[in-house]
Amino acid sequence: MSDPRIIAITNQKGGVGKTTTAINLAAAVAELGFKVLVVDIDPQGNASTGLGVELGDRRFTSYDLLLQETKVAEVVVPTAFEGIFLCPATADLASADIDLGGTDRRSFLLHSALRQTDLAEMGFDYIFIDCPPSLSLLTVNAMVAAQSVLVPLQAEFFALEGLSQLLLSVRQVRESANPDLRIEGVVMTMSDRRNNLSQQVERDARDHLGELVFATVIPRNVRVSEAPSHAMPVLAYDSASRGSAAYRALAREMLVGHGAKIQQLEGQI
Ligand code: ADP
Ligand code: MG
Numbered sequence: 001m002s003d004p005r006i007i008a009i010t011n012q013k014g015g016v017g018k019t020t021t022a023i024n025l026a027a028a029v030a031e032l033g034f035k036v037l038v039v040d041i042d043p044q045g046n047a048s049t050g051l052g053v054e055l056g057d058r059r060f061t062s063y064d065l066l067l068q069e070t071k072v073a074e075v076v077v078p079t080a081f082e083g084i085f086l087c088p089a090t091a092d093l094a095s096a097d098i099d100l101g102g103t104d105r106r107s108f109l110l111h112s113a114l115r116q117t118d119l120a121e122m123g124f125d126y127i128f129i130d131c132p133p134s135l136s137l138l139t140v141n142a143m144v145a146a147q148s149v150l151v152p153l154q155a156e157f158f159a160l161e162g163l164s165q166l167l168l169s170v171r172q173v174r175e176s177a178n179p180d181l182r183i184e185g186v187v188m189t190m191s192d193r194r195n196n197l198s199q200q201v202e203r204d205a206r207d208h209l210g211e212l213v214f215a216t217v218i219p220r221n222v223r224v225s226e227a228p229s230h231a232m233p234v235l236a237y238d239s240a241s242r243g244s245a246a247y248r249a250l251a252r253e254m255l256v257g258h259g260a261k262i263q264q265l266e267g268q269i
Helices: 018-031 046-050 062-068 091-101 109-113 117-122 137-145 163-176 196-212 222-230 242-257 262-268
Strands: 005-009 036-040 084-087 126-130 148-154 182-189
Touching: 005 018, 005 137, 018 036, 018 046, 018 084, 018 126, 018 148, 018 182, 018 222, 018 242, 036 046, 036 062, 046 222, 062 091, 062 109, 091 137, 109 137, 137 163, 148 163, 182 196, 182 242, 222 242
Parallel strands: 005 126, 005 148, 036 084, 036 126, 148 182
Antiparallel strands: none
16 A cells, blocks of 8 residues: 655645635545545634534544644544545644644654554545645644645735745755655636736746646636535535536646546546
8 A cells, every 4th residue: 555645735825725725626636536634734624614524523633633642543534525534623723833832843743643554554545734824833744744735826916925935934844854845836726817917926926936836727716615615625516617627627637747647537537
């Protein structure tokens, strides 16, 4: 059994589409037959809510995983969606930065947790970590645990602002803890191609970042924004929506980059 590929979904800005991308990329990858774990490390717990795991069902959370050394198999819960599992989050994670402060190897807690043998036995193909909107110790834990960082960029003014700081954090983590950390890619989210500004931001991103930017662009789509209030990925809420199509395309683009055979993927779609 091969190790799961661990991808941290990060951007220190809030509201850029991290959680939406974590949930829907997970759903699109799971739809292709892969077994996927979403690790919610945002105290807001939006990925947990968006995947239909209510507060009352979050007995153990990522906090326990990080601080209490709870077995990962006890923290992971199934979701209502085939192939998608969750390490939920609750507001207790808000104090994690302080609580982690005193421990040794405090940047490596998630790394260790995700390499427990009982997790390996669960046979996940992909693990997506939904990060909080900061470059806090929680996000650093995600970058140390991950093989790559996927950055959602909202197609609006100031999108690129803050990106150099994010890339600096990636470089620091590479130098200090995780030399193999890669940039999975930057994905433009909430794009409106009829809007000149949205187009300009996308052009700027491609000029600055070149091939790091995924060809797939996620459009602004009302079905995507409605889905979380129904506690579903948009792929389950409205499978035929433009948002669902975009996340399927993003999944394919990413998987092809990982060496999955395109014919194999086409056979499954
Ligand atoms: P983050 O996790 O980075 O804070 P979210 O994924 O929660 O961002 O997205 C912020 C808001 O934008 C949410 O209300 C979400 O439903 C909405 N949203 C995200 N992506 C889209 C999209 N492609 N189309 C429409 N609304 C979107
Ligand atoms: Mg979020």
